[in-house]
Amino acid sequence: MNAPVAEARVANLVEKLSLRDALSPEEVVALETVLGPSRTIPAGADIVREHSHPLQSTLLISGFSARYSTLKDGGRQITEINISGDFIDLHSLLMKQMDHGVLALTDCVIASTPHARLIELTERHPHLARLLWLDTIIDAAIHRQWLVAMGRRSGLSHLAHLVCELYLRLRAAGQAGDMTFDLPLTQTVLGDALGLSTVHVSRLITELRGEGVVNWSGRRVEILDWHRLAEIAEFDATYLRLSNEPV
Amino acid sequence: MPRYYFHTENGDRIRDDQGEELAGVEAAREEAVTVLGEILRYRGASFWDTGSFSVIVTDDGGRTVVRVTAAASEEPQQGAPASEAGR
Numbered sequence: 001m002n003a004p005v006a007e008a009r010v011a012n013l014v015e016k017l018s019l020r021d022a023l024s025p026e027e028v029v030a031l032e033t034v035l036g037p038s039r040t041i042p043a044g045a046d047i048v049r050e051h052s053h054p055l056q057s058t059l060l061i062s063g064f065s066a067r068y069s070t071l072k073d074g075g076r077q078i079t080e081i082n083i084s085g086d087f088i089d090l091h092s093l094l095m096k097q098m099d100h101g102v103l104a105l106t107d108c109v110i111a112s113t114p115h116a117r118l119i120e121l122t123e124r125h126p127h128l129a130r131l132l133w134l135d136t137i138i139d140a141a142i143h144r145q146w147l148v149a150m151g152r153r154s155g156l157s158h159l160a161h162l163v164c165e166l167y168l169r170l171r172a173a174g175q176a177g178d179m180t181f182d183l184p185l186t187q188t189v190l191g192d193a194l195g196l197s198t199v200h201v202s203r204l205i206t207e208l209r210g211e212g213v214v215n216w217s218g219r220r221v222e223i224l225d226w227h228r229l230a231e232i233a234e235f236d237a238t239y240l241r242l243s244n245e246p247v
Numbered sequence: 248m249p250r251y252y253f254h255t256e257n258g259d260r261i262r263d264d265q266g267e268e269l270a271g272v273e274a275a276r277e278e279a280v281t282v283l284g285e286i287l288r289y290r291g292a293s294f295w296d297t298g299s300f301s302v303i304v305t306d307d308g309g310r311t312v313v314r315v316t317a318a319a320s321e322e323p324q325q326g327a328p329a330s331e332a333g334r
Contacts, residue, residue: 154289187265197278198267199253200285206261 007032009061009111012085015174017131021247027128034113034121035059041104047088050101054092056112060084063108064185066193069100078193080142081105081166081185085173091136093118106184130247141239150195153234158194159204160233163214167223168240179226184219208232251275251312252305253282257297272312275304279315287317295319 007014010031017023023031038061041047047065048054065088066078079100082088088102093115113121122129142165149158166183170176187205191198208214213229215222223229250266269275279302287300294300298320304313 155285196285197281199263199278199282202263202265203255203261203286 009035009038010059012061012083012173012175013059013087014085016085016172017135019172020134020241020244021127021131022244023128023131027125030121030125030128034117035111036113038109038111041108041110043104043106043108045104046101047104047108047110048092048098048102050098052098053096054089054098054115056114057090057093057118058088058102058110058112060086060088061109061111064105065108066103066105066189067100068103068192076192077195078189079146080139081162081193083166083170083173084175087132087135090118090132091139105189127247134241134247138239138241141241145239155194155196155200155204156207157233158196159190159201159208160213160229161235162190162194163208163221163223164230164233164235164237165240167221168237168242172240172242179223181221182219183221250307251278253279254303254305255282255286256301256303257299260303275313276315279304279313283315283317295321 007028010028013031014023014028036056041063047058047060050069060082062084065082065086067080067082067088068076068078070076082102088110089098092098122132145161145165149161153161167176167179167181170181175181185193187198187201191201194201196204205216208229209216211228211232213223213225213232215224229235248268248270250268252263252266254263255261267278269278283300283302286302287294290300294317299316299318301314301316303311306312
């Protein structure tokens with residue numbers, strides 16, 4: 001009876017993975033069965049603490065979370081924004097100790113799977129294991145592009161790049177409409193993701209709006225001119241590996 | 248915590264209606280310098296088109312509490328034309 005509900009928990013993950021290479025029904029069931037019960041984490045709370053040694057990996061079922069590191073002076077850098085369908089600390093299976101924390105940016109629904117069960121999953125389903133491996137590699141590619149943006153892009157190009165990325169990632173996980181998506185993040189969070197002050201982020205959003213490229217009010221982002229937005233961002237989607245090719 | 252508003256001025260004044268809560272004037276100073284630095288970072292030589300850029304911080308009562316300005320100026324090119332002529 002609860003099969004449809006159960007499958008819904010991995011729906012975003014399955015949609016994201018199968019965009020790159022089709023999953024068999026057995027693989028979808030295997031993903032669902034390794035997950036423990038769902039839990040809700042309130043916005044602002046840590047889902048995974050920095051320096052902890054997780055014994056399980058956690059799937060974000062709904063909400064937004066962020067990988068982050070903090071400095072002694074209180075400065076915080078967000079290194080990736082995670083969306084539902086992301087296995088937020090899959091790498092802890094092999095890395096063991098967290099070199100960063102993962103924070104709930106909104107109320108988040110999560111479910112965890114013990115590392116022992118994940119290892120079993122990778123042994124029984126090697127194709128699925130490669131898909132999950134690909135997913136962590138895409139994370140690394142995202143980090144590279146963020147590094148380029150942080151070091152060399154202008155503020156406007158950097159913000160435009162983030163908007164392009166989030167739209168394509170949300171769409172890949174079945175969570176964006178046609179050129180529109182929900183982004184319930186504060187300007188402080190965006191500033192910590194872009195490495196810019198809140199004041200500057202606010203000016204940049206106004207500038208993007210002023211150029212007629214996006215309609216951005218509150219938590220809703222509507223892309224009015226994708227071509228121009230991608231041009232401002234010098235966006236090249238190669239790093240998101242949106243192509244369907246066998247793994 | 249008090250709220251501070253960060254306006255910018257380069258010819259036109261762009262008003263900040265949203266503001267930001269900060270511990271005090273010292274924090275507002277720090278933020279003002281950061282904002283100025285971020286905005287100027289990719290201006291390049293086009294900064295000379297406007298010549299100056301200010302971040303002006305006001306408090307809840309509308310009083311200016313911080314002002315930080317960067318300015319570009321034209322310098323006479325000392326000796327350059329003369330040495331060209333001498334060749």
